[in-house]
Amino acid sequence: MIVIHSLAGGGAERVAADLGAFWVVRGYRVTVVTQEGADTDAYPLHESVTRHVLGTAGASASRVGGALANLRRVWRLRKLIRRERPSIVLGMMTTSSILAIIAARGQPCKVIATEHTHPPSQSLPDIWQRLRRWAYPQAATVVALTSGTAKWLEDNVPGSRLAVIPNAVRWPLQRAEPVVEPPPRRGRFRLLAVGRLHPHKGFGVLIRAFEMIAPYFPNWDLVILGEGPLRDALQAQIDDAELSERITLVGRIGNVSDWYMQSDLYVLSSQFEGLSNTLIEAMASGLAPVAFDCDTGPREIIRNGIDGVLVRPVQDHEALAAHLSDMMAHPERREGYARRAVDVRDRFSMARVMALWEQLFVGR
Numbered sequence: 234m235i236v237i238h239s240l241a242g243g244g245a246e247r248v249a250a251d252l253g254a255f256w257v258v259r260g261y262r263v264t265v266v267t268q269e270g271a272d273t274d275a276y277p278l279h280e281s282v283t284r285h286v287l288g289t290a291g292a293s294a295s296r297v298g299g300a301l302a303n304l305r306r307v308w309r310l311r312k313l314i315r316r317e318r319p320s321i322v323l324g325m326m327t328t329s330s331i332l333a334i335i336a337a338r339g340q341p342c343k344v345i346a347t348e349h350t351h352p353p354s355q356s357l358p359d360i361w362q363r364l365r366r367w368a369y370p371q372a373a374t375v376v377a378l379t380s381g382t383a384k385w386l387e388d389n390v391p392g393s394r395l396a397v398i399p400n401a402v403r404w405p406l407q408r409a410e411p412v413v414e415p416p417p418r419r420g421r422f423r424l425l426a427v428g429r430l431h432p433h434k435g436f437g438v439l440i441r442a443f444e445m446i447a448p449y450f451p452n453w454d455l456v457i458l459g460e461g462p463l464r465d466a467l468q469a470q471i472d473d474a475e476l477s478e479r480i481t482l483v484g485r486i487g488n489v490s491d492w493y494m495q496s497d498l499y500v501l502s503s504q505f506e507g508l509s510n511t512l513i514e515a516m517a518s519g520l521a522p523v524a525f526d527c528d529t530g531p532r533e534i535i536r537n538g539i540d541g542v543l544v545r546p547v548q549d550h551e552a553l554a555a556h557l558s559d560m561m562a563h564p565e566r567r568e569g570y571a572r573r574a575v576d577v578r579d580r581f582s583m584a585r586v587m588a589l590w591e592q593l594f595v596g597r
Contacts, residue, residue, distance in 0.1 A: 234321070236324050244349060248349070351529045374593060400513070513577050520571060525544050539573055
């Protein structure tokens with residue numbers, strides 16, 4: 234049983250759908266439990282996966298209301314666990330993991346919790362942080378995407394039994410709606426970034442860096458794929474820099490693979506990352522990457538100086554501009570890194586990652 238808030242767009246949501254499909258094909262009986270209904274889904278479930286909707290989504294107006302809502306979530310989930318009798322309950326992300334641990338107390342099932350973001354980057358209410366410290370040591374295993382996150386959990390949530398399992402790369406990448414075709418390049422070069430338009434993604438820093446080097450590379454454009462609350466602010470920044478002809482905010486699309494294949498360099502400007510799915514996808518598509526060396530994520534994907542570039546200090550637009558300009562000016566280096574970048578197809582393959590999950594299921 235996989236427990237997650239919804240299947241709306243996001244890395245953990247995609248992983249939940251992938252895990253369910255992989256396991257049901259291999260003979261497991263798989264149930265996915267969400268709070269939100271299918272109307273918010275961005276990722277379809279395999280036809281043999283059973284779906285249960287708790288119908289408990291929605292923000293609460295008060296602390297008391299929130300507590301009552303969570304009690305209702307636990308009660309409905311516990312009722313479902315007792316009825317379905319799963320051998321394993323997998324919580325996806327912090328709050329779902331905590332709810333699953335509470336709901337499964339006293340039941341003959343193994344509970345596995347997962348962290349899909351690096352905890353210091355979360356704006357998690359204090360009550361959930363306290364609940365995490367109480368709940369995670371009761372789980373059979375807590376799975377982190379990176380060794381950096383595992384180290385944080387070891388230091389801050391003592392007693393947790395930890396494992397590191399990265400996300401697998403889907404290859405070939407799948408297409409979905411909405412489809413937006415990349416415009417013809419007509420001899421121009423494309424620097425690509427993908428992610429939610431959120432402060433943690435550092436797109437404001439990226440725009441400043443591109444503004445510094447744009448006059449020296451007049452045949453390069455920057456394209457940012459994704460949607461989010463900073464769209465208006467980022468567009469204003471682009472307009473103020475008079476770069477609206479060369480920096481484009483495309484929005485959310487379902488055919489990201491086409492944009493990877495028709496770009497020349499990938500940039501990850503994040504201040505925080507768990508394990509970046511977009512970085513793995515870009516490298517699998519044959520793009521050389523330049524990424525900030527934030528606390529977790531990029532350094533566990535990029536082999537610095539072999540298949541990409543790690544940039545420090547993090548969130549320093551001048552450092553990012555220097556490394557981007559170096560890669561933009563040296564096509565032979567980009568091509569060499571790109572040839573080696575596709576190794577992520579093997580390093581993060583579905584077969585390798587699922588073998589780690591299988592070992593976890595039978596070993597603990």
